[in-house]
Amino acid sequence: MEPGLRNKLISLLLLVFVVSQTAGCGGGGGSGSSASATGSDSVADGSGDTGSGDTTGDGTDGGTDSGGDTTRDYSLFFPDDGAIYQTGGAPELWVNNSQSDERTGVYVFYLATEEDGATVEVAQSEEVAQGEDGYGRWTPSDVTLEKNREYWWRWRATYTYPDPVDSTAESEVRVMESDTYTLRVIPSGGFPYTSPRTLGYMDSNLMANPTLAVYNIYTAGGALVTYDFEFFTDPALTAPLLGAENVAMNSVESFTSWTISQDLLFANGQLGEDGVSGGLMPDTTYFWQARINIDGYSSDWFGPFSFTTSNICQVGRRGYGGYITEWTRVRVCDDLLRTDPTEALGPTNADGFISQDEPGYGFVSMDNGATLGIEMDRAIADRTGYDIRVYEYWSQELLELFAGRSEIGPWQSLGVAFCGDYCDFDLGVTEYGYAKYFKILSLASPTDECYQTAGPDIDSLEGLSLASSSDTCLQ
């Protein structure tokens, strides 16, 4: 929060306490303050109301720490301070007048965010009269919340108190302003990428110490971000076999991971392939879920994700890119015309780019500094000569290709190429005799010009030497 806003809030808070009639010290919000809620009808009601009021579709845990501070003129509001919201719709913001049987309320809601270090207002409501149920509600319907962004919201209330004795007397009018509440926005549906990917594979060579990873979905605003993981052996997710809480976000990589050690698996009855060493079993499907915590506020669990431990050389058929496992851009370059990474899957087909009006098809322009992860349908084997071809479209661009054992590596470079129509790479320069996961890094500087086809324009990845024997993937 910027200092000016903070100072303003402090003065507003003082105003709130001056106009507040209700005794009690508040005690940090939530239902913990209900004991002092004299004159308030709503804290107990509130937790139920919070659940049913959670109509924004974000599924955040509205039932806890609803922030109802009974020293105020309101008892409930939503979303909770610090709530995590998913993109894909506008949130409904609401406040409940804790003494709606004694007075009426009219609200104006404000929604703001930060751009280039300055607070900017995103939307402001018309005057919203409280309903008969005591709630004032506003959905900023023209607003699309951006993922990986922090928003703030607040409201200004005008309460009208009729004289309780003399109905002809002029009503008392009080104005109050709320605190400012933080709203953090993550992608709709949670994690766009995981490792293993949903319905994906885990190389049987990795299953002794399996690693689960989620794409970092919130990096804005200097918040403390951690992730929780739960690992299951049954599809009904009856009870997690193992879990990890508050795994610190990996701020260097684009994924945060949790590796389950062989010893821990052994101690929990997972004996591994040889029945004694510990680990996961081959050709077996496992399940997991994960959630994000931002400054201590937890999202819903996302998942369940499933994966199957496999000899990677035995799965898949065609030698083309089959799945996008990561697509990370490091800047906003709005001039790009083709930004769908799935255009890089399948056989080469790019054509037709002429200009803004005829953007062509069949390729994705990566932009400078971007990362594109692709899982090949069929693992690539190292044989004599080149093993994998990257088809580039339109121009010559500098890129580096990496091979990995999973969606998150570990990565080994196959080299750098100033790639034209296509460029070929030899897996033999790595320590890997086979690979199913590849990563393209766009090496042009992110400070270079943004234009319609900035960065490598990837059309296709094609395996030149496919793994044909399962022995290839035995270490």
Ligand SMILES: [Ca+2]
């Ligand atoms: Ca080779």
Ligand SMILES: [Ca+2]
């Ligand atoms: Ca293509």
